Amino acid sequence: MAKINDNFIKLPESYLFSDISKKVNTYKTEHPEAKVIRMGIGDVTLPLTGEVIQSLHAATDEMAQAATFKGYGPEQGYRFLTETIVKEAYLPLGIQLDPEEIFISDGAKSDTGNFGDILSKENRIAVTDPVYPVYIDSNVMGYRAGELGSNGKWSNIVYLPCTPDNNFVPALPQEKIDVVYLCFPNNPTGTTLTRDQLKVWVDYAIKNDVLILFDAAYEAFITEKEVPHSIYEIENAKKVAVEFRSFSKTAGFTGTRCGYTVVPKELLLSCEEGDKKVSLNKLWNRRQCTKFNGTPYIIQKAAEATFSPKGKEEVKALIDYYMSNAKIIRESLENIGMKVFGGVNSPYIWMKTPEGFSSWEMFDKLLKEVNIVTTPGVGFGPSGEGFIRFSALGNREDTLEAMERIKHWNIKK
Amino acid sequence: MAKINDNFIKLPESYLFSDISKKVNTYKTEHPEAKVIRMGIGDVTLPLTGEVIQSLHAATDEMAQAATFKGYGPEQGYRFLTETIVKEAYLPLGIQLDPEEIFISDGAKSDTGNFGDILSKENRIAVTDPVYPVYIDSNVMGYRAGELGSNGKWSNIVYLPCTPDNNFVPALPQEKIDVVYLCFPNNPTGTTLTRDQLKVWVDYAIKNDVLILFDAAYEAFITEKEVPHSIYEIENAKKVAVEFRSFSKTAGFTGTRCGYTVVPKELLLSCEEGDKKVSLNKLWNRRQCTKFNGTPYIIQKAAEATFSPKGKEEVKALIDYYMSNAKIIRESLENIGMKVFGGVNSPYIWMKTPEGFSSWEMFDKLLKEVNIVTTPGVGFGPSGEGFIRFSALGNREDTLEAMERIKHWNIKK
Numbered sequence A, B: 001m002a003k004i005n006d007n008f009i010k011l012p013e014s015y016l017f018s019d020i021s022k023k024v025n026t027y028k029t030e031h032p033e034a035k036v037i038r039m040g041i042g043d044v045t046l047p048l049t050g051e052v053i054q055s056l057h058a059a060t061d062e063m064a065q066a067a068t069f070k071g072y073g074p075e076q077g078y079r080f081l082t083e084t085i086v087k088e089a090y091l092p093l094g095i096q097l098d099p100e101e102i103f104i105s106d107g108a109k110s111d112t113g114n115f116g117d118i119l120s121k122e123n124r125i126a127v128t129d130p131v132y133p134v135y136i137d138s139n140v141m142g143y144r145a146g147e148l149g150s151n152g153k154w155s156n157i158v159y160l161p162c163t164p165d166n167n168f169v170p171a172l173p174q175e176k177i178d179v180v181y182l183c184f185p186n187n188p189t190g191t192t193l194t195r196d197q198l199k200v201w202v203d204y205a206i207k208n209d210v211l212i213l214f215d216a217a218y219e220a221f222i223t224e225k226e227v228p229h230s231i232y233e234i235e236n237a238k239k240v241a242v243e244f245r246s247f248s249k250t251a252g253f254t255g256t257r258c259g260y261t262v263v264p265k266e267l268l269l270s271c272e273e274g275d276k277k278v279s280l281n282k283l284w285n286r287r288q289c290t291k292f293n294g295t296p297y298i299i300q301k302a303a304e305a306t307f308s309p310k311g312k313e314e315v316k317a318l319i320d321y322y323m324s325n326a327k328i329i330r331e332s333l334e335n336i337g338m339k340v341f342g343g344v345n346s347p348y349i350w351m352k353t354p355e356g357f358s359s360w361e362m363f364d365k366l367l368k369e370v371n372i373v374t375t376p377g378v379g380f381g382p383s384g385e386g387f388i389r390f391s392a393l394g395n396r397e398d399t400l401e402a403m404e405r406i407k408h409w410n411i412k413k
Helices: A016-030 A050-063 A079-093 A108-118 A133-141 A195-208 A280-291 A297-305 A309-335 A359-370 A396-407 B016-030 B050-063 B079-093 B108-118 B133-141 B195-208 B280-291 B297-305 B309-335 B359-370 B396-407
Strands: A102-105 A125-129 A158-161 A179-183 A211-215 A241-246 A259-262 A268-270 A277-279 A340-342 A348-352 A387-391 B102-105 B125-129 B158-161 B179-183 B211-215 B241-246 B259-262 B268-270 B277-279 B340-342 B348-352 B387-391
Touching: A016 A359, A050 A297, A050 A309, A050 B050, A079 A102, A079 A297, A102 A108, A102 A280, A108 A133, A108 A211, A108 A241, A108 A259, A108 A280, A108 B280, A125 A133, A133 B280, A179 A195, A195 A211, A277 A280, A280 B108, A280 B133, A309 A340, A309 A348, A309 A396, A359 A387, A359 A396, B016 B359, B050 B297, B050 B309, B079 B102, B079 B297, B102 B108, B102 B280, B108 B133, B108 B211, B108 B241, B108 B259, B108 B280, B125 B133, B179 B195, B195 B211, B277 B280, B309 B340, B309 B348, B309 B396, B359 B387, B359 B396
Parallel strands: A125 A158, A125 A179, A179 A211, A211 A241, B125 B158, B125 B179, B179 B211, B211 B241
Antiparallel strands: A102 A259, A241 A259, A268 A277, A340 A348, A348 A387, B102 B259, B241 B259, B268 B277, B340 B348, B348 B387
């Protein structure tokens, strides 16, 4: 009798953003006149840039002629893109990579979600809390989470709180762990680690044979010099860390789909049985060759275009635009007496709810009283309770209007 | 200490098509003057059609304007595409589907590879033999294969031979199984099941609570009336079967990446523990929402274009072109006394090697003596030994030249 993977029924029925979407749709049905401004899900709003559009058209024309048509590409991605990433994304940071250490994909969500395929079910996983839900949910599916407790925590997952109490710098775990997900600049808090703070984690990982899964999807938003853009800026990190990156937020590719994962060749892990050490790079390559057939050629050409001199300027302009939104949101919320975090090296602003309001209560209040959609912090984990996430990835007009509404509104009542 | 999933090191080091590629590259380096014709990997050669190209350009232009820009789309795919598939791909076959039963993806390889995520590790898997390697390799990674024996078979996998002895119609398994992969028209043999033959499997699956994973990636190549295009043409198949489809071979999307999977809502499986029955549709939806972020908008628009009246004509012309190649290959091989199968409802021709030649020996001989690349049948499983696969997806000139070379060549020596 064919059976399912029971871990799937342990997962709460719905996904954070579906819940939000339902609440918003209900509200809009009941109040069709309301102009609801979405500052919830971290989706971008500016169109693709000129270089990217031009490249998509040119690559499409290539696909129209037999002589230049592209069929199956390498599962790992085209060399023109991996080499460009080595040269344009890493060399300027002083990081040397081999193009074979880079795997192009359809996005960081797929890669962070699928990476567990090559890891032992017995590994003990740690996450910072609050956290991007995919890290946890994919480990539930992958037999590593145990049971969901009434405190909102899975029994086998180690949670590392990131709150104002520790300046959002996760403490090293007390218990033994095997794998830790670190996302900096952080989704959802928008906070970062300095090079020195990240070095503590790399040193810890080397000493304790811990694998770091480093999500750098928001690195392009960094404005402060002491914040590393890549974990490989830290000495010896290649021995312990995989890095996930994405064109989604950087270049507006949320609907265009391209990301990449760096798996250094010197990163070795132990087998479940025996003393053999195995190259994670080879394993991920095998996984991708078996379960993935490459990112569309035209999309890879579009991603390449973001690294041309003009492409880089355009991307910078996108980022600057969103970071100006972030500044507007930060300052507006501070002006009405709110305590806010993030928004300096990331497009997310993490707001403490006024005393007495839970995340969802604040979400409802913002939706109903000023028609602004945010994301309730508790949706990202227990330590997110009492916070709300604002995204700065909207357009300027909406951002200004939302902040104008807030200015004249007594948020604390 | 972080550990790997040891199943990965059980897998033979390399992948069939990499091995072939290495042999071909070595030969070409040693014989730079040789004009090698590739009839191995099943990649298409004709460019994307006019409607598809036009649609890609138009969708790209939409991405260039804020008003029409698309960010994150539904993980399940856009409604415009799922509804079109319901109407254009299934209704003409007399099959009623709900658009929510269709999940758009980046291709059938990803879907067939990832589908195991939602299934119990304890399920016993059956495959036809020879077989598309992804079915087996992904189950090795997913803890369901056991150990690889010296006979080329995994200890926990049930192999159902498809050979001339049974007219390539797999017998129902003797032992208890839980899940069976059926791919018809078949890759690699090019053979098919009639409606009556497929009904035997559906009835068996219903009676024995077996899940059928039906790969219909080659349905567009069917020319004979008694061969079903979809497993849902068989009564009650929705209760037991998932169907995978792809635009890769149908519309030349091997480098453009789009496919879809049908998971009927009435398909229920048991839990590992307890008596509860669970909807597989919900589970696959959860899997995709967690580990996938949708297919690029512009690619989904391109896929939609293959269903317009003109798009359908263009696709038919592509298929006709390749099927004319198939006829040329079949007849040429028969003319030199070879026994061949397939090539009537599929772009693959499955040739019995002359007495005394193994698959790899024949592969080498074809490469070295007439500079034709094929795929050795044994690469698809033990029952593929003694066969060679020719692909008809090349261009006409190469196909004709290859067959001309074969005409004057004594293959049996």
